[in-house]
Amino acid sequence: MPDEFVARSLEEVRFWSRIMKEHSLFLKLGFRCEDTQLINEANQFYAIFETIENRAHAFTLGTDPNTIKRFNEEVHIAVSHIWVFKRKLLGLILTCQLPGANNFPLLVDHVSREANYFRNRLSELNLGKLEPLPDAIIDENVFFLRIMADHAKFISHLLDPSERKLVEQANSFSHDFxxxxxxxxxxxxxxxxxxxxxxxxxxxxxxxxxVKSLRDFKKTARDLIQACRIKSIIHPLLADHVFREAEHFLAIIDMFEYSLTGNAPVRESNTIE
Structure with missing residues (x-):
């Protein structure tokens, strides 16, 4: 349906363009001072996805589906470019060409997987070939469970080692996921x-x-980091970033539950700043 295509497209682009924009910032923060070319590339991607995000919010549900289809194609090109950038960066790290930089190889692989997911979703939307529900339920959960497991590992490694209880909790979530x-x-x-x-x-x-338990842990960590109440090298925006991704995963689970059974799970409200 045209209306559903527009709604789904705008939802995906609004969410993931912000994620791609923030990835650009986080990667830049992990570069060394002398990595000026990589810093410039990251800045360019930040600007590109900020523009995409703003454009996505300017469209409405009444926008011509053909306009949205062309927009999705433009976004797909931008996402493909940032995916190439992320994979290039991963290669530089794994071949020890960026000694002293602070981007974990797993983190770079993680953000490239998310870029690949985003561009695949754009292609599926434009082709009108979304997976059958049973396949989508399994595939989406396989993807996002790995994302959540990664998040727990990143939190554990970016907390100060003296935050022993929080590190232990993050490691426990890593094992569970x-x-x-x-x-x-x-x-x-x-x-x-x-x-x-x-x-x-x-x-x-x-x-x-x-996922609810991990989401709540991330929310607590985010609030503590923003209030400077714990010791870590986690950027406050990164703490909010991983919280929003957990919220997104929960929304997907709830959508699947409704499609599968007709039952709409009761979700408590959370304010995302």
Whole structure:
């Protein structure tokens, strides 16, 4: 449906363009002072995705679907370019050409996976070929469970080592989400036989509980970091960034739950600043 295409496209671009913009900032903060070319490239991507984000918010649900389709194509090109930049950066790090820089290889791989996810979603929207619900439930959860596991690892490694209790909590979340990811991969390899309503419903319920717990932990960490109440090298915007991604994952789980069963889970309200 044209209206649904416009709504889904704007939702995806508004969310992910902000994520891409912030990735540019976080990567820049991890470069060395002498990495002027990489810093300039990151600044350029920040400006590109800030413009995309602003344009996306200027469109309305009544915008001509053909206009949105062309916009999606433009965004796809920009996302492909930042994906190439991120993979180039990963190669530089893994071949020890940026000694002393502060971007973890896993973090760079992580943000490149998100860029690839975004551009694939844009292609699916424009082609009108979204996955069948059972496949989408498994594939989206496999993707986002790994994202959440990564976040826990990043938080653990960016907290000051003296914040022993928080580091322990982050490591515990890392382990839990690794296990959830392994379970999701098992369900993935068992399909289509595994794609029954009871199994998929339980899959969503179990993941929702764990994502809510991680979301709440991220919110607490974000608030403590913003108030300068804990010791870390986590940028306040990064703390909010990972919180928003957990919220996004929960919204996807709830959408799947409604599509699968017709039941709309009750979500508590959270203010995202």
């Amino acid at each position: 690794d296990q959830l990811l392994f379970q999701a991969k098992d369900l993935e390899s068992m399909r289509p036989q595994s794609q029954t309503l009871p199994l998929l419903d339980q899959f969503l319920d179990q993941n929702r509980v764990s």
